[in-house]
Amino acid sequence: MAFNSEEVISNKSEDVEESAGDKCKVVVAREQNKALELQAVDLPHHLWENILARLPISSLFRMLSVCRAWNSMVHSDSFMTVYRKVPPQDVYFVLFADYVQRNVVAAYDPLDNTWAVMNLSSISSSSCLCSEACCIFRRGVVSGGGLVVAENRKGSYVVCNLFTKTHKILPAMLPMNNNSPYVVAIVVLSREYKILAVSTDDTITSQVYDSQTNSWKMSGSFDGRFAMVGNAAHLDGFLFCLSYPDNLLAFDLDAGTWHLVEVTMPPLVCPHIMEHDGSLILVGGIEEHRVLKKIGIWELDESVKQWHIVCTMPDHLFSKFSHGNLEHFLTVALCGKICFYKNYHSVIFMYDLSEKKWWGLPPCPLDSRICRPTWFGLALEPRLDAQV
Numbered sequence: 001m002a003f004n005s006e007e008v009i010s011n012k013s014e015d016v017e018e019s020a021g022d023k024c025k026v027v028v029a030r031e032q033n034k035a036l037e038l039q040a041v042d043l044p045h046h047l048w049e050n051i052l053a054r055l056p057i058s059s060l061f062r063m064l065s066v067c068r069a070w071n072s073m074v075h076s077d078s079f080m081t082v083y084r085k086v087p088p089q090d091v092y093f094v095l096f097a098d099y100v101q102r103n104v105v106a107a108y109d110p111l112d113n114t115w116a117v118m119n120l121s122s123i124s125s126s127s128c129l130c131s132e133a134c135c136i137f138r139r140g141v142v143s144g145g146g147l148v149v150a151e152n153r154k155g156s157y158v159v160c161n162l163f164t165k166t167h168k169i170l171p172a173m174l175p176m177n178n179n180s181p182y183v184v185a186i187v188v189l190s191r192e193y194k195i196l197a198v199s200t201d202d203t204i205t206s207q208v209y210d211s212q213t214n215s216w217k218m219s220g221s222f223d224g225r226f227a228m229v230g231n232a233a234h235l236d237g238f239l240f241c242l243s244y245p246d247n248l249l250a251f252d253l254d255a256g257t258w259h260l261v262e263v264t265m266p267p268l269v270c271p272h273i274m275e276h277d278g279s280l281i282l283v284g285g286i287e288e289h290r291v292l293k294k295i296g297i298w299e300l301d302e303s304v305k306q307w308h309i310v311c312t313m314p315d316h317l318f319s320k321f322s323h324g325n326l327e328h329f330l331t332v333a334l335c336g337k338i339c340f341y342k343n344y345h346s347v348i349f350m351y352d353l354s355e356k357k358w359w360g361l362p363p364c365p366l367d368s369r370i371c372r373p374t375w376f377g378l379a380l381e382p383r384l385d386a387q388v
Contacts, residue, residue: 145188146383
């Protein structure tokens with residue numbers, strides 16, 4: 001494991017004004033004072049490990065930069081044993097990327113309502129024998145359990161941990177039908193992970209990558225003509241996937257089987273499915289006379305197999321989001337926080353299912369008149385123990 005707080009995450013970029021740099025210095029000074037105060041407290045080693053393991057990753061990285069003892073502790077095996085037992089403390093929405101000038105991504109932290117800039121060029125792995133140039137990302141695909149699956153410039157799939165700067169290039173997929181397979185989801189299970197890829201034609205055929213064997217294996221098919229399989233939500237050992245036309249499919253990760261979920265889907269555009277507190281949540285747009293008029297959120301009632309409306313985007317926010325003409329939008333969601341964005345505009349809104357709260361995001365530090373960043377559009381729970 002290799003990570004460096006100064007290189008992995010920064011709360012400023014070259015485009016941010018000098019005042020942002022001053023704020024960053026104040027934050028570091030504050031953390032240094034906290035470190036000195038905490039060092040004065042004589043606590044056993046294992047208690048310090050439990051305290052540090054429960055810090056949000058941004059605070060943890062700041063602590064590492066001001067205290068050698070804690071830096072050494074966090075790199076120890078005993079700390080990682082404690083850390084693996086602690087649920088993730090924060091969520092990052094990795095939304096923008098600048099691949100051309102600096103090869104960085106911008107991630108939004110809803111807890112602090114701030115942006116962080118992370119360097120992709122520094123991602124490296126001792127297991128990778130290729131040149132650095134082939135590992136440069138071209139497109140983020142899916143995320144889960146602290147890991148990201150992306151395509152590199154050579155068209156290969158790469159699994160990486162943006163926070164520990166590690167990555168691995170996956171072996172080539174198995175050939176499937178006449179269509180090229182594409183990745184639908186990654187699921188992290190303890191110290192291993194699996195990746196589901198599908199191909200659609202007259203049937204859905206699928207293959208699964210297993211990190212333990214470092215290989216792809218054909219795993220399941222489903223009869224029926226589907227234009228494509230959309231995003232997936234992991235719940236109770238199943239990957240629930242949206243398909244087009246409007247259907248909800250479930251893939252059993254252990255058995256490698258597909259089945260159709262007997263539930264009527266609302267007539268939505270730009271649908272997105274997610275898991276929250278053990279339930280399936282559906283997000284989508286509502287059309288009237290083929291015009292997108294609202295964006296709504298639904299929850300699946302398993303007892304009656306029906307979707308019940310949770311809320312809709314308030315009219316005044318929808319007006320700002322749509323700019324009077326909304327044909328398409330995208331959704332990123334994790335841990336009950338839902339992000340709504342459009343590829344052609346930087347106006348972004350979020351909703352928190354737990355707090356029932358809407359808000360708009362501050363301007364992204366990568367966005368400028370000179371360089372318009374591309375969308376990355378993934379969300380992840382930062383984990384130091386998520387190994388590629």
